[in-house]
Amino acid sequence: MYTIHYTPDTASMVVRIVLTELGVPAKHQLIDREAGMLDTPAYRAMNPLGQVPAFETPDGPMFETAAILLYLADKHNALAPAVTSAQRAAFLKWYFFISFNIHPTLMQLFYPERVAGADHVAPVVAAARERMATYLSIFDAMVAAEKPNWFSPNEPSIMGHCIGMLMRWLAVYGPGHHTYFDLRDYRAIGPVLAMHEMRPAAQKIAQFEELGAMPYTNPVS
Template identity: 40%
Template sequence: MTQTLRLHYAPDNASLCVRLALLELGLPFETALLDRQANAQNAPEYLAINPNGLIPALETPDGPIFETAAILLWLADRQPGTLCPAPTDPGRGNALKWLFWLSNTLHPALRLLFYPGFHIGPSEADQEQLRMRTRERISDLLDILAAAPDAPWLDAEAPSIHACYLAPMLRWPAIYGGRTDWYDLGRWPRLLAFAQRFENRPAAIAAALAEGLGPCPFSAPVHPTPPEGSAT
């Protein structure tokens, strides 16, 4: 078992959320690039770490962890109260609620947009129909988030695992998932302000550099030009 933290990643994949949290916490870590062009996420060596064939996974002294939210919470709990309210904090329940919403509600909706064939099969017409409905669903979810009075992490100067998770999810619909003209973050001024604030943090700047995400990765995304590997 590794004594260091090793992040299995591909540029601009969900591993970006974990990289952001690692950088925010100032924890030393290694990266292991997964070559998506070669479908490395489904190679036996990686399936031994994450049998789902999904990115990311984090190897830790406690064993490998997969699922973005689980990794983020495990990391936050290394330094309780830093990126997430500690278990004894009265704000913990509210924080868990939004973390699970990001993981169980918003992220799966994005996966429907990016991987429609996985859910509905190879027909291009069927996939586009699923995408059309999913774009509406994502917009509805962002309406809910933008109006939430109990999501203090959205407006906070301090970072959080929620911010690390959300920022990439606000980026991806602008550049992936077929046509992107339906998506304008400016429709949600609170979310746009969040993205602008977060992308100016040193951790976000370092992550953007490491993965080739450009100067405004969350408020005005462009296709990545990573120094190694590829996003898809």
Template identity: 35%
Template structure:
């Protein structure tokens, strides 16, 4: 059985969606960020980065959210969370890399400006700059989703899990994802996926705003 070390609304959310969508046995192990458990000696033995999530599969330990998602999908290809057709598969990787290395990275600067300057006077300026940068990215995603139900092709994939996670994080922006025409419609649809509903219920994330 898989064990996912998680904290609600953290980067563990996408792998949690994937586990639920694959309908495989798994258990959750809370890493209490309020008590800084992710920095404990015991947790650092599993994940030396001191971040969440971590997946344990028997004696195999894996960290990094996207890597966990891909590992699970490759172990369970019958779940069809990665497209099989070569061009769609390439597009899938394109968008997953964009979400992980660009959108997520820019959101992290927005949430933690203190990590990117030694002057507290710069915090507000960094936050304003990141609001603008992330809005540009959401605009790009909004255009991409203009005539789409899913991020890639005609099936629910890891990209949808990942984008929904990031949009949950971004709901506090001055212009949150739901205020974008196509992205808002897309999120409303994805919020009704059984895996999304089940995980959000388990983690205490309210989906009413997406309905």
């Protein structure tokens, strides 16, 4: 039995969605942030940085959202190309591209003061925005050219839900905010996310976490 430790509208959302997609039994345990649970020794034993999510598995505790999603896809043979698939190499390459580039840059946009202190927020944001635009354009161009079935409007995938969550956060504060990127600028990505957010699993968790009816393409906070 799995346990996902979650707080609404954080990285735990995509783990909850993927667990629901897979239809595997799991305990969904709300983290009591107010009570300081992220700092407790018990929580830090699961996630040493005290971040969300933490995930308990029969194989031991896990942290790092992308690793958790890949573990689940592999264990349950769904939502990603199998280890033996000819598509695995391309999938892994782009999955790590997202994890190593888009997700950390998004964190820099959200917490620019953590990069070089409160006095350097403006240049950190400017540089992060430039890199983010490059990463999104590169990924969008690849999807348009290669139409991979591991990121497609025709079948659900961990990649679809993962990028859905990231694009959500890039739009959630609306135009004019320094984190804002308009999904309409990425024409190949948009239809994939539109399909994924209508999956019953995404709708169920979106309702539970109050993410709005279109959590990836038209987010509300």
